Amino acid sequence: MxxxxxxxxxxxxxxxxxxxxxxxxxxxxxxxxxxxxxxxLSETFTGESKALGDGIAYSWATLDAEGNPSAIGVNFTELSLYGLPEGELTEYILPLPEEASAAAYDHIGIDWNPKGHEPQGIYDRPHFDVHFYMIGQKERDKITATEEDMANLSKDPEPEYVPEGYVSTPGGIPRMGAHWIDPTSPEFNEQPFEETFIYGFYDGEMVFVEPMVTIDFLKTKPELTKQLKLPKCYPTEAYYPTSYSIRYAENTEEYTVSLEGMTLR
Incomplete structure (x- = not known):
C-alpha cells in the first residue's frame, strides 16, 4: 500500500x-x-499460528508476480509482549508456508530470552531471537554442542561463505550452532543493544540467520529496515534476503520481523 x-x-x-x-x-x-x-499480483500466504505470551504469532511468505518469494517473516500481535514465561529460554517453532519452498529457509524458531544471554553486558536484556533455519528439525537435533561436537562447531566456513567483517564467537549452542557477529554493530561500540543480525554456522556451513530484538525496542513501535551484509556465496541455490525489517503496524496492532528483498543466488 x-x-x-x-x-x-x-x-x-x-x-x-x-x-x-x-x-x-x-x-x-x-x-x-x-x-x-x-x-x-504479489500475494502473501500465512503459515501456522501459535500462542505467544498473551497473543499469537504466525509465519508468512510473500510471492511476487512470477510466483517467487520476495519476503518471508513472522508477525506477532502486540499482546505477545505480555504474559511471556519468566524462567529460562522458551522456543516457539513456526513452519513456513509451503509457498515459500523456493526460499532457503525451512522454519522459524522464536526464542524468548527473559533474562537475555551471554555475553553479559551486551545481550543480557529481555529479547527475542528470531532464527530463520536453513535446516530441518532432525538436522538441528544432531547439533549437540557437546565436547564430541566441538570439532563441527569450531569448523570455520570458507571465507566466501561469510559476510565481510563477521567473526565467530566461542563454542556453540545445542540445536543452533556457532554464532557469528558483526563487531561494528552498535552493541559492541558502547551503545545499548536494541536489535542486531547474526549468522549461524555448523560444520562449516550456514544453518541460520537471526534478527535479534529487545522487548524495549519493540515497545517503541519501530519502522526499521536495514541492508544486510552478505556473503559472496551460499551453500545451495535458492532465494536469499538482501535486507531485514522490524516493524509495527498500527492498523493491525502487529509486529513484523522479516527477511526481504529475496533474490536467487
Missing part, C-alpha cells in the same frame, strides 16, 4: 510537468497502471 501511494504521488508530479517532459499523459497512465498491476 505504501509503495503504491508513493508511486501515485510521483506520477502526479510527473504529469504536472508534462509540457517540460514532452510525454503524453496517457504514456504515464499506462506506466503507472502496469506497475501497480504488477504490485497487486
Amino acid at each position: 505504501k509503495k503504491i501511494g508513493v508511486l501515485s504521488v510521483l506520477c502526479i508530479l510527473v504529469l504536472s510537468t508534462i509540457v517540460v517532459s514532452g510525454y503524453a499523459e496517457e504514456d504515464f497512465r499506462t506506466l503507472f497502471e502496469a506497475q501497480t498491476e504488477n504490485q497487486s
Whole structure:
C-alpha cells in the first residue's frame, strides 16, 4: 500500500510537468497502471499460528508476480509482549508456508530470552531471537554442542561463505550452532543493544540467520529496515534476503520481523 501511494504521488508530479517532459499523459497512465498491476499480483500466504505470551504469532511468505518469494517473516500481535514465561529460554517453532519452498529457509524458531544471554553486558536484556533455519528439525537435533561436537562447531566456513567483517564467537549452542557477529554493530561500540543480525554456522556451513530484538525496542513501535551484509556465496541455490525489517503496524496492532528483498543466488 505504501509503495503504491508513493508511486501515485510521483506520477502526479510527473504529469504536472508534462509540457517540460514532452510525454503524453496517457504514456504515464499506462506506466503507472502496469506497475501497480504488477504490485497487486504479489500475494502473501500465512503459515501456522501459535500462542505467544498473551497473543499469537504466525509465519508468512510473500510471492511476487512470477510466483517467487520476495519476503518471508513472522508477525506477532502486540499482546505477545505480555504474559511471556519468566524462567529460562522458551522456543516457539513456526513452519513456513509451503509457498515459500523456493526460499532457503525451512522454519522459524522464536526464542524468548527473559533474562537475555551471554555475553553479559551486551545481550543480557529481555529479547527475542528470531532464527530463520536453513535446516530441518532432525538436522538441528544432531547439533549437540557437546565436547564430541566441538570439532563441527569450531569448523570455520570458507571465507566466501561469510559476510565481510563477521567473526565467530566461542563454542556453540545445542540445536543452533556457532554464532557469528558483526563487531561494528552498535552493541559492541558502547551503545545499548536494541536489535542486531547474526549468522549461524555448523560444520562449516550456514544453518541460520537471526534478527535479534529487545522487548524495549519493540515497545517503541519501530519502522526499521536495514541492508544486510552478505556473503559472496551460499551453500545451495535458492532465494536469499538482501535486507531485514522490524516493524509495527498500527492498523493491525502487529509486529513484523522479516527477511526481504529475496533474490536467487
